[in-house]
Amino acid sequence: MGKVNDMERKVTKFGNSLGITMTDALKQIGLELGDTVQIDVNQANGEIIIKKAHKIHLPEGISPDFFENLNDVIHEYDRTLKELKDR
Structure with missing residues (x-):
């Protein structure tokens, strides 16, 4: 799969939570339904990094x-x- 560039999504409500959809990006790193991810938040520069967790x-x-x-x-x-x- 090729690299997805300049993805822009709106934050939406999922039940009582806020979230975004990004199925194409998740598929690119091999994530599937039920997989566990590691989330790193950098408040200083506003970045959120999502990585596939290694079991x-x-x-x-x-x-x-x-x-x-x-x-x-x-x-x-x-x-x-x-x-x-x-x-």
Whole structure:
């Protein structure tokens, strides 16, 4: 598929939410109904970046919240881990 340029859409109401339609753009990056996306919002320049989320298949015995818990621990001990790295 070719690149879609200069897409302009109006914000509309979908139930209680605001949204836009952009089926052609989503198809170009391989998104289909039910896929998960990652949304990055840059308030400073008014950009919203939508990326196809990459599913991680965890080994048996690893719970789905493992990475969330790991991220919490890394954030909590960030300074300590950085100091250990520099030893």
